[in-house]
Amino acid sequence: MNECRDLINTLAACLSTSGWDPGLAQFVQILLGVVLVTLAPLIIVIFLIWVERKFAARIQDRIGPNRVGPWGLLQTIADALKLITKEDITPAGADRVVFNLAPIVSVVSVILIWAVIPLSPIHIGVDLEIGALYFIAVGSIGTLAIMMAGWSSNNKYALLGAFRVVAQLVSYEIPFVFAILVPVMLAGSMGMQDIVDAQRGMWFAVLSPIAAAIFFLSAQAETGRAPFDLIEAESELVAGYNIEYSGMKFGLFFAGEFVHVLTNALLLVALFFGGWVGPFVDQLPILGFVYMFGKAALFYLFSLLLRNTLPRVRIDQMMNFNWKFLVPLSVINVAVVAFLLQVVRALGLAPASGMENDLIANLPQAAVLLAGNLVIIAVVLQLLRNAGRRDRSAEAVVVSKEDEMLPAQAAH
Amino acid sequence: MLELNAQTIGFFIFSALMVGGGLGVVTSRNLIHGALYLILSLFGGAGLFVLLSAPFLAAVQILVYIGAIAILIIFAVMLTRSMTRMGEVFNTQWWLSALVAIAVFALLVVGVIMPVFGGLDMSTVSAEVGTTMELGIALVDGNQFVLPFEVASLLLTAAMIGAIVIARDRD
Amino acid sequence: MNVVNEWAFIGVFMAVAWIFPTLPIVLAAFVSPRKPNAIKMQTYECGVETVGDTWVQFRVQYYIHGLVFLIFDVEMIFLFPWAMAYNQLDFFAFGAGLLFLFLLTDGLFYAWFKGDLEWS
Numbered sequence: 001m002n003e004c005r006d007l008i009n010t011l012a013a014c015l016s017t018s019g020w021d022p023g024l025a026q027f028v029q030i031l032l033g034v035v036l037v038t039l040a041p042l043i044i045v046i047f048l049i050w051v052e053r054k055f056a057a058r059i060q061d062r063i064g065p066n067r068v069g070p071w072g073l074l075q076t077i078a079d080a081l082k083l084i085t086k087e088d089i090t091p092a093g094a095d096r097v098v099f100n101l102a103p104i105v106s107v108v109s110v111i112l113i114w115a116v117i118p119l120s121p122i123h124i125g126v127d128l129e130i131g132a133l134y135f136i137a138v139g140s141i142g143t144l145a146i147m148m149a150g151w152s153s154n155n156k157y158a159l160l161g162a163f164r165v166v167a168q169l170v171s172y173e174i175p176f177v178f179a180i181l182v183p184v185m186l187a188g189s190m191g192m193q194d195i196v197d198a199q200r201g202m203w204f205a206v207l208s209p210i211a212a213a214i215f216f217l218s219a220q221a222e223t224g225r226a227p228f229d230l231i232e233a234e235s236e237l238v239a240g241y242n243i244e245y246s247g248m249k250f251g252l253f254f255a256g257e258f259v260h261v262l263t264n265a266l267l268l269v270a271l272f273f274g275g276w277v278g279p280f281v282d283q284l285p286i287l288g289f290v291y292m293f294g295k296a297a298l299f300y301l302f303s304l305l306l307r308n309t310l311p312r313v314r315i316d317q318m319m320n321f322n323w324k325f326l327v328p329l330s331v332i333n334v335a336v337v338a339f340l341l342q343v344v345r346a347l348g349l350a351p352a353s354g355m356e357n358d359l360i361a362n363l364p365q366a367a368v369l370l371a372g373n374l375v376i377i378a379v380v381l382q383l384l385r386n387a388g389r390r391d392r393s394a395e396a397v398v399v400s401k402e403d404e405m406l407p408a409q410a411a412h
Numbered sequence: 413m414l415e416l417n418a419q420t421i422g423f424f425i426f427s428a429l430m431v432g433g434g435l436g437v438v439t440s441r442n443l444i445h446g447a448l449y450l451i452l453s454l455f456g457g458a459g460l461f462v463l464l465s466a467p468f469l470a471a472v473q474i475l476v477y478i479g480a481i482a483i484l485i486i487f488a489v490m491l492t493r494s495m496t497r498m499g500e501v502f503n504t505q506w507w508l509s510a511l512v513a514i515a516v517f518a519l520l521v522v523g524v525i526m527p528v529f530g531g532l533d534m535s536t537v538s539a540e541v542g543t544t545m546e547l548g549i550a551l552v553d554g555n556q557f558v559l560p561f562e563v564a565s566l567l568l569t570a571a572m573i574g575a576i577v578i579a580r581d582r583d
Numbered sequence: 584m585n586v587v588n589e590w591a592f593i594g595v596f597m598a599v600a601w602i603f604p605t606l607p608i609v610l611a612a613f614v615s616p617r618k619p620n621a622i623k624m625q626t627y628e629c630g631v632e633t634v635g636d637t638w639v640q641f642r643v644q645y646y647i648h649g650l651v652f653l654i655f656d657v658e659m660i661f662l663f664p665w666a667m668a669y670n671q672l673d674f675f676a677f678g679a680g681l682l683f684l685f686l687l688t689d690g691l692f693y694a695w696f697k698g699d700l701e702w703s
Contacts, residue, residue: 030591030595031595034595034596034599034600035599038599038603042603084607084610084614084615085615085616086611086615087615087616088611088612088617089623090624091626091627092621092625092626093626100608103608104605107603108597108601111600111604112596112597112600115592115593115596125592125596126589126592126593128589128593132663133663155627155628157627157628163641166645167645167648167649171648174655174656174659177656177659178659181662181663181666182666184666185666185667188667188669188670188671189667190663243627247611248607248608248610248611249608251607252604252607255604315702316701316702319648319700319702323651324695324700327655327691328691331684331687331688334662334666335681335684338669338677338680339677339681341669342677346674
């Protein structure tokens with residue numbers, strides 16, 4: 001019964017050798033895989049909320065949840081129970097069907113991404129040929145959920161909040177997708193396992209740190225985390241698109257947001273930071289989980305650090321940062337990486353076939369691409385410096401004119 | 413002749429989504445509901461693309477139509493004041509569009525459905541499935557589609573500038 | 584797994600993924616109290632009654648940003664196959680891609696310098 005040894009991947013073969021109908025065995029295997037991939041993020045999120053609350057508490061010099069269970073670990077479960085028993089208010093004049101559907105769609109759109117996240121060399125929901133495009137497409141459904149929530153609530157704040165969020169999400173989707181183009185170009189594939197596999201020699205974050213940084217920043221904006229949390233902006237919008245939601249439906253929006261942050265950290269690791277690649281991962285695939293989640297946890301904590309220490313930006317600043325900085329930068333980055341790849345090939349610096357997994361063989365190519373990225377960074381910093389100087393001198397002129405108009409001086 | 417397997421079941425589900433969504437679009441009085449039904453219909457279309465071994469087009473369908481165009485439609489509806497709760501039919505030329513719709517449907521029946529069931533020689537249709545990789549090569553190959561590729565970019569840019577000029581506030 | 588099975592997985596996934604977020608809502612509907620009254624169901628607005636229709640007219644800015652996004656979205660669809668096949672492409676194909684990107688950013692710079700991207 002060789003088929004029955006690695007159950008997760010060969011369950012169907014195992015079942016059919018023990019007399020099951022092959023079609024049914026296939027279906028059972030798929031169903032089991034689906035339930036596993038769906039439940040994983042939902043179980044992890046219970047723990048994540050605790051991490052987030054503890055982390056925020058420490059930054060704000062508090063203790064955080066510490067009563068329910070050891071170190072307050074069961075606090076989230078208590079919260080979930082509380083949310084379920086809360087009265088669920090649907091405001092008068094709301095569009096009931098759309099109102100109830102919106103939180104579900106928002107969670108589903110995040111869970112669906114997990115289908116293509118490679119967790120180890122052999123553990124992935126399904127390794128689609130168009131994996132990268134799949135998770136972008138599925139993720140864009142989340143925008144729709146927010147629109148549905150804002151519109152169906154029959155509340156001006158909710159609608160205004162939803163419009164802002166949607167403007168933010170669609171804007172930041174452009175640099176997000178341009179950043180993903182770079183790993184696709186380097187790996188020559190849109191399959192997530194292929195992209196991770198191509199990083200055995202060198203992480204893509206070394207080849208193009210700009211793309212990795214753009215991905216992280218726009219992902220931060222896609223999840224509506226500070227400094228891009230205009231979604232919530234309590235002082236202006238009360239709470240934004242989910243103002244009329246209460247009880248478990250409100251909780252679902254937040255569960256979706258927490259899962260999304262972790263999902264983006266995992267995607268960042270898979271696309272730029274080598275995914276499950278690490279020592280002995282081929283002999284013991286389960287190590288892939290450790291590498292993957294270990295690196296993702298670092299980026300998750302970094303995201304939390306940003307959230308808890310940065311002030312919120314204004315909406316015009318946020319839009320300018322996207323359209324006048326991130327979008328042009330991401331386009332230029334794609335063009336430069338494409339150009340340097342041609343140069344690398346012309347000079348014969350690319351690792352020889354069969355040597356792709358060797359660190360030394362990858363160094364020349366990595367050096368050329370990294371140098372290109374550093375040049376972009378230097379030019380951008382210089383441009384920003386000039387622009388900043390221009391703004392400051394313009395301000396200085398205004399101030400000195402005001403000085404002349406002071407009444408005390410005018411009297412002389 | 414009709415085998416009941418996963419693919420046919422999928423085909424019926426997605427077709428039902430498309431037709432049902434389409435009916436919803438034309439019958440709902442609420443414009444936002446119409447847009448949501450349209451999304452349902454487009455989603456069914458994406459499913460059909462998958463069944464036709466064109467997953468790339470399916471992803472494009474979801475990304476562009478559901479992720480972008482549907483949002484734009486909702487924006488457009490919101491821009492037009494008090495159109496969301498329309499009670500009465502205000503277009504007096506509905507019979508004209510009905511006529512056109514029936515004509516197009518008849519054309520499709522004669523042009524597509526009858527040949528398929530009328531024993532059309534299917535050997536002219538290549539059974540080969542092109543991959544996304546081949547599409548990428550063909551798009552920038554000097555002997556294939558490089559000109560349409562660039563023209564598409566130019567056309568889209570022109571469309572964007574035109575739309576911005578029309579939509580811009582004149583004040 | 585072959586191609587059909589891959590997409591069967593996605594199909595089943597899309598069906599199952601709906602169940603888990605729906606469960607707590609259905610559960611809540613059975614467990615939670617329900618005592619609605621007119622004041623509780625009112626639209627929330629800082630303590631005062633809401634004035635006029637909710638579906639107010641929105642600024643055209645949102646629409647313009649949506650348009651620019653749509654154009655970029657469509658162009659990115661063309662760039663993905665290009666990026667995927669890039670390892671097999673020559674310098675001519677790089678030029679074609681660069682021209683494509685250039686034409687695309689043209690529209691962005693038009694909107695930028697005409698002031699259509701200013702958020703006021």
